[in-house]
Amino acid sequence: MRGLLALAAVALSLYIALTTPVHLGLDLRGGTQLVLETRPTATSEAGEEATDRTMEVLRGRIDALGVAEPTIARSGDNRIVVELPGAQDPSKAADMLGRTAELTFHQVLGTADTPADTPADTPADTTDQRRKGPAQQVLPDESGERLRLQAASLTGKDVEKAADRFDQEGGAGWHVTVDFKGQGRDGWARLTGEAACHAPGDPARRVAIVLDGKIISSPQVDPSVPCRSGISGGSTQITGSFDDREAKDLALLISGGALPVPVEIVEQRTVGASLGAQAITASAWAAVIGTALTSLFIIAVYRLMGAIATVALAAYGLISYAALAAIGATLTLPGLAGFVLAIGMAVDANVLVFERAREEYAARHRPTPRSSLTAGFRSAFSAIADSNITTLIAAGLLFFLASGPVRGFGVTLGIGVLASMFSALVITRALADYAAARPRIYRHPHLTGIAGIGRFRAHLTHTNPNLMRHPRRWLAASAAALVLTASGIALRGLDFGIEFTGGRVIEYATKTPLNPDKARKALADAGFPQATVQTTGETQLTIRTTNLTNPQAAAITKTIGTLTDHAPQKLRDESIGPSLGKELRQNALIALATALAAQLAYLAARFRWLLGTAAVAALAHDVVILLGIFAWLGKPIDGIFLAALLTVIGYSVNDSVVVFDRLREQTKKTPARPFPQTANQALLQTLPRTLNTGMGAAFILTALATLGGPPLTDFALALLIGLAVGTYSSMFTATPLAIELTNRTQTGRRAPC
Numbered sequence: 001m002r003g004l005l006a007l008a009a010v011a012l013s014l015y016i017a018l019t020t021p022v023h024l025g026l027d028l029r030g031g032t033q034l035v036l037e038t039r040p041t042a043t044s045e046a047g048e049e050a051t052d053r054t055m056e057v058l059r060g061r062i063d064a065l066g067v068a069e070p071t072i073a074r075s076g077d078n079r080i081v082v083e084l085p086g087a088q089d090p091s092k093a094a095d096m097l098g099r100t101a102e103l104t105f106h107q108v109l110g111t112a113d114t115p116a117d118t119p120a121d122t123p124a125d126t127t128d129q130r131r132k133g134p135a136q137q138v139l140p141d142e143s144g145e146r147l148r149l150q151a152a153s154l155t156g157k158d159v160e161k162a163a164d165r166f167d168q169e170g171g172a173g174w175h176v177t178v179d180f181k182g183q184g185r186d187g188w189a190r191l192t193g194e195a196a197c198h199a200p201g202d203p204a205r206r207v208a209i210v211l212d213g214k215i216i217s218s219p220q221v222d223p224s225v226p227c228r229s230g231i232s233g234g235s236t237q238i239t240g241s242f243d244d245r246e247a248k249d250l251a252l253l254i255s256g257g258a259l260p261v262p263v264e265i266v267e268q269r270t271v272g273a274s275l276g277a278q279a280i281t282a283s284a285w286a287a288v289i290g291t292a293l294t295s296l297f298i299i300a301v302y303r304l305m306g307a308i309a310t311v312a313l314a315a316y317g318l319i320s321y322a323a324l325a326a327i328g329a330t331l332t333l334p335g336l337a338g339f340v341l342a343i344g345m346a347v348d349a350n351v352l353v354f355e356r357a358r359e360e361y362a363a364r365h366r367p368t369p370r371s372s373l374t375a376g377f378r379s380a381f382s383a384i385a386d387s388n389i390t391t392l393i394a395a396g397l398l399f400f401l402a403s404g405p406v407r408g409f410g411v412t413l414g415i416g417v418l419a420s421m422f423s424a425l426v427i428t429r430a431l432a433d434y435a436a437a438r439p440r441i442y443r444h445p446h447l448t449g450i451a452g453i454g455r456f457r458a459h460l461t462h463t464n465p466n467l468m469r470h471p472r473r474w475l476a477a478s479a480a481a482l483v484l485t486a487s488g489i490a491l492r493g494l495d496f497g498i499e500f501t502g503g504r505v506i507e508y509a510t511k512t513p514l515n516p517d518k519a520r521k522a523l524a525d526a527g528f529p530q531a532t533v534q535t536t537g538e539t540q541l542t543i544r545t546t547n548l549t550n551p552q553a554a555a556i557t558k559t560i561g562t563l564t565d566h567a568p569q570k571l572r573d574e575s576i577g578p579s580l581g582k583e584l585r586q587n588a589l590i591a592l593a594t595a596l597a598a599q600l601a602y603l604a605a606r607f608r609w610l611l612g613t614a615a616v617a618a619l620a621h622d623v624v625i626l627l628g629i630f631a632w633l634g635k636p637i638d639g640i641f642l643a644a645l646l647t648v649i650g651y652s653v654n655d656s657v658v659v660f661d662r663l664r665e666q667t668k669k670t671p672a673r674p675f676p677q678t679a680n681q682a683l684l685q686t687l688p689r690t691l692n693t694g695m696g697a698a699f700i701l702t703a704l705a706t707l708g709g710p711p712l713t714d715f716a717l718a719l720l721i722g723l724a725v726g727t728y729s730s731m732f733t734a735t736p737l738a739i740e741l742t743n744r745t746q747t748g749r750r751a752p753c
Helices: 002-019 048-065 090-098 183-195 244-256 273-326 333-362 369-401 404-436 439-443 455-463 471-492 516-525 550-561 578-606 609-633 639-669 675-707 710-745
Strands: 031-038 071-075 079-085 103-111 137-140 146-155 159-167 173-180 207-211 214-217 235-242 263-271 503-509 532-536 540-545 569-576
Touching (some): 002 273, 048 090, 090 263, 273 710, 333 369, 333 404, 333 675, 516 540, 569 578, 609 639
Antiparallel strands (some): 207 214, 503 569, 532 540
């Protein structure tokens, strides 16, 4: 049955992988992402309905932009996420989508110097003036002349469609044709009919077309139009000194309609297509090389069973990819890293099973490799389940509390964990059972790799070192590491990225080497003295500043261009508003606190409060050390780091769970043995698994750190540090702390685990 289930899963996954492509995020295929937040006013709509109507207007504007495969989705009650693949001009996209585009048509009463037909103290109000009655306002026209305007007669809601046109024969050049609908047709006839009652040349014979409080055109009504009759047919032309782009943009805004509420762009990300292609290539090489090294290591240690585990790893990769494609998940750069990372985690379950099978075979409780494997799977199941559930908790927190690419990492990590459990407990077991039942394997059990306990375990069995003889010494070493790293946080502080503080980061690639000091001086002279300049290699430059407008960002690009022989290529452009940065920072703290609380609750339920407290204290120790090391190194603390931090928490708890699971098992077998001796025995028995799993994950992470490119270097570095610290703390922080807590709370007697 396991074999049929494994075969069906692999066949289905292969079919999905060949027929359903995975949707790539913008950081992998290039493009612009905008997060817009609705800002209801006292006179506008509010709530989800206003956000839904805003989405419909934005969808019309996006369609008119001609972007291939755009996506628009609501995030919460008042945020809208827009993805524009291939769009490399964030300023144009932001201008088109963020403008309210309030279009109104007014009768001109005269110039500001002519007497008014209405009282001078009439309040000027351009918001829904048709409901409030007559009102005036004074605005400059295209030439700068100040015109007095009557209340709006028509708005953009009366417009059916608009299009840009070029009239070469008539001399009008680029212009915009506007067609009215419904009552707008009669309203346009009335408006032009009233203007036609004034003499040609009189300012009152003009009709003003106002967009966002600015007169964009104020044409005279043609002398052929009779008074009171106006222009029938419901069509008109907006003329002006337009070029082709201005005419197209104006038609786009009018056709898209007015936004029901003002919006503010709180986040903006632009990634060049070349950078995304490089990330895919680098991550693919990291996956191939890392998986190859891990597979060779597993085969060297476990021989035939290691080869079977490698086949199961390939099946895991196929199943994970198919699951992502089936649910329509978006694969982002951190998600791709999570996919690669989960390969290393998938090794853990196999190592747990094989080590337990070695113990069963060595103790001669199970005289054949097949029976030893069966017992190994049964004995390792609880540790596999507990360790994977703790990682799923971290993945779930990333999904619910994070946003953007980090949320994608949570999705791929969660899918990877579930796929790794299936590959280990179903595919590996089906293949291992079949292989172990072969007559040749029965006659030559040493080929399986589980017929011996291994050199390292044999050395531990022979020497039987008492690692927990002085638990306070281990705790003192951990305390010293905490003080050393925490001093980095106190002295140097944490360098929060723009995701948590707000600001803008722009990354360029130049064809010639660029001196960062020269770039800093040039930016200071251009009016950006606070800009932080960093280089990656000789031809990549990263500039971090506080929040910039798009014209200011263009000025920075122009300044960098003056320092090189060729125009720089913009690889990345990200902007986070200060309010969103504050919110993301708060969410990060909530995610971290929730992760610690959730892990404590789960471990307390699975073991007891004493062991749960020791495990959570160890992972808090890992968090502080990782933060301190990044503080000393001056590395940024951003959303990608948060993903790595929560993954480290899962790693740390995994190792502690394995040790404590064996501790609970040993306590039941020998209840009269003193707790420190039982803890030491559990530690020695799980030490080979801990080191072998760590080595398997280290190959993957090292490949990511060296081959994954700049976006993944810090991510992989954080995980490598966390892996080393977490491996140490699970053995020499959590276990000694459990011993000390037991000695204090259970003096003279033992408590069940």
